[in-house]
Amino acid sequence: MSAPDRDVVVVGAGPAGCAAAVFAAREGLDVAVFDRGRSSLARCAHLENYPGFPAGIDVGTLSDLMRAQVERAGCALVDDLVESVERSGDDSDDSAESDGSAESADPDGPRLVVRPQEGDPVAARRVIAATRYDGEYLRGLGDDDAMFEVHDHGGETHEHFDREYADRDGTTPVDGLYVASPSEASRQAITAAGRGARVGKRVVADARIDAGWWPDAAEGVDWVRREAELDDEWADRDRWVEWFDEEHADGPVDPDSERFARVREAAVDDALSSYVDADEEAARAAAGRRALAGRLDPEAVVDAHGADALLDAMDDEAVAAHLAGDESDAERPDEASP
Numbered sequence: 033m034s035a036p037d038r039d040v041v042v043v044g045a046g047p048a049g050c051a052a053a054v055f056a057a058r059e060g061l062d063v064a065v066f067d068r069g070r071s072s073l074a075r076c077a078h079l080e081n082y083p084g085f086p087a088g089i090d091v092g093t094l095s096d097l098m099r100a101q102v103e104r105a106g107c108a109l110v111d112d113l114v115e116s117v118e119r120s121g122d123d124s125d126d127s128a129e130s131d132g133s134a135e136s137a138d139p140d141g142p143r144l145v146v147r148p149q150e151g152d153p154v155a156a157r158r159v160i161a162a163t164r165y166d167g168e169y170l171r172g173l174g175d176d177d178a179m180f181e182v183h184d185h186g187g188e189t190h191e192h193f194d195r196e197y198a199d200r201d202g203t204t205p206v207d208g209l210y211v212a213s214p215s216e217a218s219r220q221a222i223t224a225a226g227r228g229a230r231v232g233k234r235v236v237a238d239a240r241i242d243a244g245w246w247p248d249a250a251e252g253v254d255w256v257r258r259e260a261e262l263d264d265e266w267a268d269r270d271r272w273v274e275w276f277d278e279e280h281a282d283g284p285v286d287p288d289s290e291r292f293a294r295v296r297e298a299a300v301d302d303a304l305s306s307y308v309d310a311d312e313e314a315a316r317a318a319a320g321r322r323a324l325a326g327r328l329d330p331e332a333v334v335d336a337h338g339a340d341a342l343l344d345a346m347d348d349e350a351v352a353a354h355l356a357g358d359e360s361d362a363e364r365p366d367e368a369s370p
């Protein structure tokens with residue numbers, strides 16, 4: 033079987049999909065996020081209960097910020113509507129579909145094929161559904177009776193995606209399919225994001241398990257930590273190796289095996305790479321603020337800070353050039369950014 037085009041395809045760039053995509057991409061997985069169609073987020077007049085925004089946030093700005101974060105994390109954002117998801121090689125054996133037990137012959141091969149409205153089909157190892165309103169594109173992928181539930185509204189029957197079809201970590205009976213939304217968490221933006229994060233972490237752990245990690249070793253945290261908090265003992269790589277050996281001595285993999293050594297190497301690399309020094313912390317803080325400022329309209333910034341504070345923060349030559357009417361000499365803010 034040929035290699036997949038993507039490790040992960042996420043369907044939907046709302047709070048659930050963006051959170052899932054960021055967690056997966058930060059692990060180094062190759063992620064594409066498809067986004068088009070009916071959005072719950074777009075219908076909010078103003079979001080006032082999402083942490084971090086004291087006066088609330090308009091959904092256009094939040095959406096821009098989330099999409100920028102997804103791209104910065106390394107995902108490809110694709111403006112296209114997903115029409116269906118099929119199992120790779122679906123021509124083969126339909127009998128295995130209902131319980132989702134069919135697997136690709138090659139564990140590294142694609143499991144699913146995502147068919148968008150306009151672009152080419154994309155083969156993926158894993159697909160995360162993150163669309164509060166729409167699960168129709170999943171019809172036929174597994175057991176429809178389990179995936180959809182029928183409701184009776186005033187004598188008329190309607191079918192909805194079953195919000196409890198997936199487990200809390202998004203796993204489903206269909207190999208390679210995860211559902212972040214619709215779920216019970218989809219009714220509020222922040223809980224939708226939390227569910228997306230949980231599903232993204234599940235996908236990361238499962239990708240590691242595919243690569244030879246065992247479940248206890250594969251579960252981790254995505255943290256960025258201060259190097260200054262590493263005391264002398266833990267600054268030494270050997271201490272981490274020792275810790276890993278202690279943690280997994282009684283695990284399912286022989287500590288003397290090549291597999292154990294390979295996973296330990298990757299786990300220790302992962303732990304150590306989460307530490308940043310003070311300069312890096314400051315650089316990331318500055319980049320974070322700059323990215324936020326870039327989404328604000330200049331009038332809002334002047335209003336919030338006052339013209340004097342902004343003029344003080346500006347380069348004198350740029351102000352002088354502006355006053356002289358020679359704006360071409362004044363450095364534009366985006367050019368001034370490294």
Ligand SMILES: Cc1cc2nc3c(=O)[nH]c(=O)nc-3n(C[C@H](O)[C@H](O)[C@H](O)COP(=O)(O)OP(=O)(O)OC[C@H]3O[C@@H](n4cnc5c(N)ncnc54)[C@H](O)[C@@H]3O)c2cc1C
Nearest residue numbers: 044046047048067068069071072073114164213219220221
């Ligand atoms: C009127 C209204 C007001 C609300 N107000 C609030 C509020 O004040 N506070 C609050 O916490 N929550 C509020 N909500 C709920 C909030 O909008 C949802 O909880 C949240 O948006 C769910 O996020 P999600 O990522 O699961 O889905 P969505 O926000 O719906 O995001 C799904 C994304 O997937 C895309 N998509 C859909 N189908 C496809 C497809 N087939 N292929 C590709 N892309 C697709 C959509 O375009 C969309 O961008 C409100 C909802 C409504 C309707």
